[in-house]
Amino acid sequence: MKKAICHWVVGALGTWAVAGAQAQDIKIGYTADQSASGVAELGIAGRWGFEAAIEDINKAGGIMGRKVVGVVRDDQGTPPKAIQTVQELIDSEKVSGIVGPANSGNALAWLHIPQQKKIPVVVPIGTATEITTRYAKEPQNYLYRISMVDREQVSLLGAYAVKASKDKKIAILADSTGYGQGGIKDATEILALHGVKPVAVEKYGPKDTDMTSQLNKIKAAGADTVIIYGIADGAAQVLRSMEKVNYMPITLGTWGNLSSLLPKMAGTKLAEHLIMAASTTEDTSARTKALGQRVRVNFPTLTTFPCSAQAYDSVMLLAAAMKQANSTDGDKVAAALESLNKTEGVIKTYDKPFSKTNHEGLSVSDFYLARWKGSEVVRFEDDVYKSLKPADLKK
Structure with missing residues (x-):
């Protein structure tokens, strides 16, 4: 019964977000397991960090004066469903960026899609090294990460x-x-x-x-x-x-x-x-404590706080890149991510967190x-x- 309820809530909120979006709105997608496996707890925590970041961006005027709309999808912990959600986010919802997933295996199953479509992705939870290195030799690699590499x-x-x-x-x-x-x-x-x-x-x-x-x-x-x-x-x-x-x-x-x-x-x-x-804990700073309190409104049993913080920062970096590029074009946003000016996150203040050859925003010195x-x-x-x-x- 709990699983069914969780599916309904995620689906309903995702549909509501899309219905409320206008043509001029900027859509950012979130996809992760939120119902089906032991990783769902991480995906749910990440989802509410994602939502909090979008709320803060809109309170500050959006991106280029445009409202940001989050489109949430549950990949149910399986590669086939994960591939479906990413295709839907890119082809049907026309998102300008994606944050997710929780499962490394799911990420490795669908990385080729945003890479081909030139849609920047910031992974907030999955830790497999290959996520950010598979396309490192391509002219442009569209996969970035704010998480703990194994x-x-x-x-x-x-x-x-x-x-x-x-x-x-x-x-x-x-x-x-x-x-x-x-x-x-x-x-x-x-x-x-x-x-x-x-x-x-x-x-x-x-x-x-x-x-x-x-x-x-x-x-x-x-x-x-x-x-x-x-x-x-x-x-x-x-x-x-x-x-x-x-x-x-x-x-x-x-x-x-x-x-x-x-x-x-x-x-x-x-x-x-x-x-x-x-990567962080709720008691690290006033900012982490404040985010933890916000997430608990929606997820009272939160224990995987770093997922919330990493998802929050992932959205903030995507938004900052779009502002710096003054565009949602994938090539321009990716270039901006690789030369990003100082951006305030929950985990830390990011100063050029990515480069052409390094798409890992956190390193062992941050842990x-x-x-x-x-x-x-x-x-x-x-x-x-x-x-x-x-x-x-x-x-």
Whole structure:
């Protein structure tokens, strides 16, 4: 029933937005899973950050004096539906830019469409490296990102692990999906840059509920620090298994663990044991706190705040590029994105965030560590984190 309601709400609001649009309005599309998979929580958070940015742009006079209309679509977590929504946004709704999606796999399924149609896209959630590099050798690459690239967040986790581990005995535990196996590769390479070889590398199935066998091997290898590479439900099972074998090493994980699935499945006490990478948290600044309060009006159970902040900033950068180009023409907007003047975002003030060869608006130097505290995610800082220097963040 909840899924049906969510579909109706997204569809109804998307239709309302289109019906209210006039010929002179500038349309920006948003597409992400908001109903069908474990990533839907991220997509919903991003959607309300997207809506907040459009509201602020219109309050400030719009773009070139024209009202901005957001066109929202739910890709339901599947590549075929994601392809359909992007085609609809570009061909039927005539959007001038797109923000989305949440799933990297969905993005990789439809990137060719805006690239061919010359429609700028800013990805606010998906982290797969190839999203912004697939068309890097083309005369113009139309794919940009304000999110945490997989290897970049591993750079932060790896640097922390090397400093935190007493004897540099670090283990990697990842799920057996492509995501997890890519994480093993990245984490192993990052640790090697620090002159460290993992004492153990173990895998688990995405539906496994007992990881005691893998953890016993890691424990026997003497690891005092473990990097988990998987999404929230798998990490929750790892934490529960750690408790079973009475083994609680320093435990690090990726930003997918911001999902409320982690405390729901592991319990709040165990969830607080995991240290995560994040681009921002609600308690970072007055601007992030204010956006969090606005998003909670529509999404009271918000836990994936970075998705809201990243989507908000993605819209702001698209709007700033259109203003700078004094046009919604895709080529001109893309060129403006690559030479963008200072633009105020929620995460930071962006000063030429993109270039012809770099379409990543955030880097490891922008990231933080975070931790669950009860039902909220807060910024995490200890003496180890404070001791990290830019030279430690190897990539």
